[in-house]
Each structure stands twice: as structure tokens, then as C-alpha cells.
Amino acid sequence: MLQDQQEYVVEVDQDVVAAARVRTLRLLRISAWTGVVGGGLILVLAGVMAALATGPLGGTGFMLAALMAVPGVILLASERKKFARIRELQATWERYGLPDVAMRMSAQGLRISVDTAPDHVFLPWLAVAGFHVRTWRGQQLLMLGLAPGVxxxxxxxxxxxxxxxxxxxxxxxxxxxxxxxxxxxxxRPLPEIDQAAAYFTQGRVRIS
Structure with a gap:
């Protein structure tokens, strides 16, 4: 019972997190490779246009081909940066491992974990506006809202x-x-997390 607890702990399902990270990295790589293919196709088409540019209008054709190649170059450069960010994200996850706890609630406030800093962030309840649920790409997310001005x-x-x-x-x-x-x-199920937040804040902080 919450009435008997000084702290309410929401643990992390590490198997689910590990699977989600693998899936996230795979989707990010697919997105990046799609951009690489798109940029490559643009450059190929620009090359074909340049090769076909002959006759009196050859100079204009070369100019159009060069202009057409610019988006391809920009896209390839962007995807190169995306691959670097993917490698950085993977290295970060490997370095810090999987968190044990997502959040801890007590009468004093809320302590939460981020990927690179488990149990690192503490917020007194006055700094917390509440929680709300949103869906992104089919996945439910529990969003933490900070009070204005925090x-x-x-x-x-x-x-x-x-x-x-x-x-x-x-x-x-x-x-x-x-x-x-x-x-x-x-x-922990969302209704239980909602009850815990309400218990420690006299009903002020809830999941909406």
C-alpha cells in the first residue's frame, strides 16, 4: 500500500529497453541509408544530364546538371552526419549500459534517470507540473512536464x-x-504511477 511507503520506485524493464535500442538503431540506419541512396541517384541523374549536354546549349546543360547535383551533395553530407550521430548514440548506450530505475517518488520530490545519468535528476514537487501521455510512431510515451519558470x-x-x-x-x-x-x-502500470504521484502531492500532480 502507498500509505506504508516512504518511496515509490518505478523500475525499468531492461529486456524491453535493450530490444527498443536495437530497433531504434536499425530504423535510424535505414533512414540514413535511404538518404544516401537518394543523394546518389540525384548525382547519377546529374551526371547523365551532363554527359548528354551537347551542341550550342551544352553550356546551359552543364549548368543545369551542376545545379541538380547540389541537392545530392547536400543530402549525402547530411546523411554522413546522421551516421556519425548514430555511432555516437550507440557508443553512449554501450558506455552507460541499461538503467535499473526510471523514477523514484517520495514526499520530498521526484528523482528520475536519463540514459547517461541514472538517478541523476531530482525535482522537488513544486518544480513538477504533471505528466501526460502522448504517442509517437505508435509508441506510448509518459512525458514529464516542468512547472513554468523552472x-x-x-x-x-x-x-x-x-x-x-x-x-x-x-x-x-x-x-x-x-x-x-x-x-x-x-x-509499473500508468494508473499506479498516477496514484503514487497524487499520493505524494496531495492530488496536485497527476497523469493527464
């Missing part, structure tokens, strides 16, 4: 200045912006 320097806040935390707060990472937990990776 910063790494806010009273009681710890770890919000971590680079990986700032990264997900400032821009989309894997298609989503903000602190999030993949629902299938959580070993």
Missing part, C-alpha cells in the same frame, strides 16, 4: 543542467522534445 538554478532542483537533460529539453531527440519515459519499458 531552471537548473531553481531551489531544490538537482541535475537539470546535465548535458543530456538540456539536450532533450531544448530540441527534439528521436522525434520528441522533453523529458520522457517509454511506457512499455516501465515495470
Amino acid at each position: 531552471t537548473p538554478a531553481s531551489p531544490g532542483v538537482i541535475g537539470l543542467d546535465h548535458p543530456d537533460v538540456q539536450r532533450v529539453l531544448s530540441r527534439k531527440v528521436l522525434g520528441v522534445k522533453g523529458l520522457r519515459f517509454a511506457v512499455p519499458t516501465l515495470r
Whole structure:
């Protein structure tokens, strides 16, 4: 019973996380290779156009071929950077391993894990606006909302200045912006997590 607990712990299903990471890397690679193929086709077509550019309009044909090649070069350069980010993501996951716990709730506040910093971020309950569920590419995500004006320097806040935390707060990472937990990776059901948040905050913080 929650009434008998000083801390409520939401563990991570590590098997699900491991499988999700493999799937994510595979999809990212497929996307990158698709871009490489597209860029290559553009360059091939530009080359064919340049080869066929003859006669009085040959100069114009070469110019059009060169202009056509530009998007292909840009696309290939972009996909090269994407492959570098994929390698970086894989190396990060291998270096830090799998987290044991997604979040811990107590009367004092909420402690959460990010990939590179398990149990690193602590938020007093006044810094938490609530949770909501959203779906991205068929996967349910439990999003954590910060109260307006909360910063790494806010009273009681710890770890919000971590680079990986700032990264997900400032821009989309894997298609989503903000602190999030993949629902299938959580070993506790959402209704139970909702009850725990309500219990420790006198009903203020809920999952909407």
C-alpha cells in the first residue's frame, strides 16, 4: 500500500529497453541509408544530364546538371552526419549500459534517470507540473512536464543542467522534445504511477 511507503520506485524493464535500442538503431540506419541512396541517384541523374549536354546549349546543360547535383551533395553530407550521430548514440548506450530505475517518488520530490545519468535528476514537487501521455510512431510515451519558470538554478532542483537533460529539453531527440519515459519499458502500470504521484502531492500532480 502507498500509505506504508516512504518511496515509490518505478523500475525499468531492461529486456524491453535493450530490444527498443536495437530497433531504434536499425530504423535510424535505414533512414540514413535511404538518404544516401537518394543523394546518389540525384548525382547519377546529374551526371547523365551532363554527359548528354551537347551542341550550342551544352553550356546551359552543364549548368543545369551542376545545379541538380547540389541537392545530392547536400543530402549525402547530411546523411554522413546522421551516421556519425548514430555511432555516437550507440557508443553512449554501450558506455552507460541499461538503467535499473526510471523514477523514484517520495514526499520530498521526484528523482528520475536519463540514459547517461541514472538517478541523476531530482525535482522537488513544486518544480513538477504533471505528466501526460502522448504517442509517437505508435509508441506510448509518459512525458514529464516542468512547472513554468523552472531552471537548473531553481531551489531544490538537482541535475537539470546535465548535458543530456538540456539536450532533450531544448530540441527534439528521436522525434520528441522533453523529458520522457517509454511506457512499455516501465515495470509499473500508468494508473499506479498516477496514484503514487497524487499520493505524494496531495492530488496536485497527476497523469493527464
